[in-house]
Each structure stands twice: as structure tokens, then as C-alpha cells.
Amino acid sequence: MRRDDLTDLSVFLAVAEERSFTRAAARLGLTQSTLSHSIRSFEERLGVRLLTRTTRSVAPTEAGERLLLAARPGMEAIAAGLSALGELRDKPAGTIRITTSAHACQTILRPALKRLLPDYPDITVEVMIEHGFVDIVSQRFDAGIRLGEQVERDMIAVRIGPEMRWIVVGSPAYLADRSAPVVPQDLTAHRCINYRHSTSGGIYAWEFEQDARALNVRVDGPLVFNDAQPALEAAVEGLGLAYVPEDIAARPLRNGRLVQVLSEWCPPATGYYLYYPSRRQMAPALTLLVEALRWRGHGSMAEGQPS
Numbered sequence: 199m200r201r202d203d204l205t206d207l208s209v210f211l212a213v214a215e216e217r218s219f220t221r222a223a224a225r226l227g228l229t230q231s232t233l234s235h236s237i238r239s240f241e242e243r244l245g246v247r248l249l250t251r252t253t254r255s256v257a258p259t260e261a262g263e264r265l266l267l268a269a270r271p272g273m274e275a276i277a278a279g280l281s282a283l284g285e286l287r288d289k290p291a292g293t294i295r296i297t298t299s300a301h302a303c304q305t306i307l308r309p310a311l312k313r314l315l316p317d318y319p320d321i322t323v324e325v326m327i328e329h330g331f332v333d334i335v336s337q338r339f340d341a342g343i344r345l346g347e348q349v350e351r352d353m354i355a356v357r358i359g360p361e362m363r364w365i366v367v368g369s370p371a372y373l374a375d376r377s378a379p380v381v382p383q384d385l386t387a388h389r390c391i392n393y394r395h396s397t398s399g400g401i402y403a404w405e406f407e408q409d410a411r412a413l414n415v416r417v418d419g420p421l422v423f424n425d426a427q428p429a430l431e432a433a434v435e436g437l438g439l440a441y442v443p444e445d446i447a448a449r450p451l452r453n454g455r456l457v458q459v460l461s462e463w464c465p466p467a468t469g470y471y472l473y474y475p476s477r478r479q480m481a482p483a484l485t486l487l488v489e490a491l492r493w494r495g496h497g498s499m500a501e502g503q504p505s
Contacts, residue, residue: 206240207269209233210248214258214266290482291320297332298325298343300425301443302470306359306491307343314490321483329395329424335475340484346468353473358491361466363444364405367456371436378459379439382406382415389438390417391429404441406463413463469493 212222213233223230241248248262258266298307303325311323326332326339334342343358366379372389379385385404393402401422403414419438423429426442433440434455450456472491474484 203240203243206236206243207265208273209236210240210262211266211269211273213237213249213256214262215270217256219256289320290318290486292481292483293322293324294341294481294483294487295324295339296326296341296343297328297334297337297339299329300327300427301446302343302359303327305445306470310358310487310490314487318483318486321486323487334473340481341472341474341487343470343472346471353475355471355473356488356491357469357493358472359469359493362469363464363466364441365444365447365458365464366404366439366441366460367430367433367447367451367458368439369434369436369455370457372433372438373457373459378457380460382413382460382463385415385417385439388417388419390419391432391438391440392417392419392422393426393429393441394422394424405467406460407465408463 209222209226209228212225213219216222216225219230219233223233226233237249244261246261247259248265250257250259296307307325315321315323331344332339332342334340345362346355346357366385368378368388376388377384379388382404390404394400395402401416403416406413406415417439421429421432421437423432426440426446429440430442430446430450432438433442434450439459447456447458451458472488474480474488480488
């Protein structure tokens with residue numbers, strides 16, 4: 199179908215339904231002369247008369263009645279479809295796919311979803327726990343959550359949490375017959391619980407800083423995990439020193455099941471960011487989630503629950 203045919207068809211339907219060029223012109227927001235020209239052109243292309251015109255009335259011919267009956271359901275379906283798209287644009291609905299780490303999910307994403315979702319029953323959030331950086335475009339995610347320094351520069355990044363501090367902890371039993379490390383290099387003499395990057399497959403080098411001096415130390419030990427929570431639990435059990443987010447270690451530190459070492463080498467670092475490819479044509483549901491997660495400089499992360 200030619201584009202002119204679709205335009206002229208909509209004009210014909212309006213005139214045939216209103217039985218008046220005047221009322222049809224008002225309905226479409228066009229002049230009567232424009233409508234009259236459109237109908238004449240349409241009839242000439244089709245080779246049949248569609249409307250009978252008198253000085254007092256307009257009525258479909260037999261051909262016009264057939265076209266009216268055939269075309270009206272289709273045009274109504276198109277109008278309904280466009281209306282439904284408008285509702286999706288204005289009303290937050292649909293599925294949001296997010297990739298995140300387990301720690302970010304527990305401390306930031308889940309609390310935000312608990313507040314948000316009860317008020318928006320048409321939104322579904324699909325959360326995939328990944329322990330390495332994910333290309334959200336190729337993997338068809340709407341957004342990702344990672345530490346700020348891990349976010350690609352071509353992404354739009356929104357801060358969603360406070361600064362984070364990674365600390366070194368061990369149990370009193372583990373440290374009872376060993377000298378506690380004084381500088382990061384002392385860790386090479388300790389049993390340490392390692393962390394393996396899921397994406398690259400490499401072992402993570404523990405990161406330290408003091409007086410603007412950065413230092414990375416590769417450690418060795420009996421265990422390797424790809425998540426901080428089991429590393430923390432292994433440290434509680436006395437299996438070695440662990441390098442973990444401070445918030446998940448808060449409870450065992452308070453109750454004396456863990457001791458922190460090298461604290462002066464563990465300053466706060468960049469916290470979590472939500473990142474996504476573009477602001478253009480963002481779905482209302484994603485816009486809503488961005489605002490629900492946006493960091494406003496107050497509150498703190500939830501504490502972990504190590505066994």
C-alpha cells in the first residue's frame with residue numbers, strides 16, 4: 199500500500215463515518231478543501247466513486263460501504279496498538295534486565311526494589327548475578343551495577359551508593375600464633391583467601407594505598423573464591439586472611455570473631471554505579487529504577503549476615 203493510500207483512507211473513513219466534510223475536517227484538524235482533494239485523488243486512483251455528495255449530505259456509495267466495512271477494523275486495530283504504545287511510554291511497565299554482583303544486589307539493589315516494586319505491579323526486574331564485568335549491550339541487559347572504576351567510559355554512569363572500603367580481616371585464632379601483618383608485603387608470609395575474576399579468570403591482586411602510594415600484592419593460600427561472602431566465612435573459621443568489603447565484616451568484627459589488620463592501608467574507594475548505554479528513549483520503568491537507586495548522600499549499606 200502506498201503512503202498516500204493510507205493517508206487518503208483515513209480521510210475517507212472520517213468522512214464516511216461522520217457523513218459530513220465539515221465534521222470530518224474538525225475531527226482530523228484539516229480544512230474541508232484538503233479533505234475534498236484527498237477524496238477525489240483516492241477515487242481517481244481506485245477508479246471507483248466512494249462517496250455520494252449532495253448539498254445537504256454525504257453518504258458512501260456501494261463501493262464506499264464495502265471499503266468502510268473492510269478497512270474500519272484494521273484502522274481501529276492500528277489506533278488501539280498506537281494507544282497501547284502510548285500507555286507503555288507513560289506508565290512504567292515491562293521487564294528490566296540487570297547484571298550485578300552479589301554484594302551490590304544484597305546491599306543496594308534489593309533494598310531499592312523492596313521499596314519500588316509494590317507500587318508498580320507491571321514492572322518485572324530480572325537480576326543476573328555475575329562476578330565479572332559484563333558487556334550489557336552484547337548480552338542485551340538494560341543496565342549493570344559495578345564499582346565505579348570498572349564502568350566503561352562510553353557508558354552513562356549514575357552513582358547509587360556510598361564510598362566503599364575493602365579491608366583485611368582474620369580470626370583471633372588464626373592470628374594467635376602468627377605476627378599480624380604491618381605492611382602489605384607481610385601478607386606473603388600469611389595464608390590468604392584468594393579471589394578469582396570470573397570474566398578474565400585471573401587471581402585478584404589485593405589493592406592498598408597509603409599517603410597517595412598505591413600498592414598491589416599477590417597473595418597465596420588454601421582457598422580461592424569468586425565472591426566475598428564465602429571468603430569472609432572462611433576467615434571467620436580461621437582458614438586465613440580475607441580481603442572483603444567492610445560492611446559485610448561489620449558484625450563479626452563487633453562480636454570479636456574477626457580482627458582487622460592493615461587498616462591504615464585501606465582507605466575508602468569508589469562505590470557502586472548503575473551504568474547503561476544511552477539516555478535516548480529510555481523506558482519509563484528503567485528511568486524509574488535509576489531514580490530509585492540514585493545516591494543522595496545519606497544512608498549506608500546493609501550489613502552482611504555471615505555464619
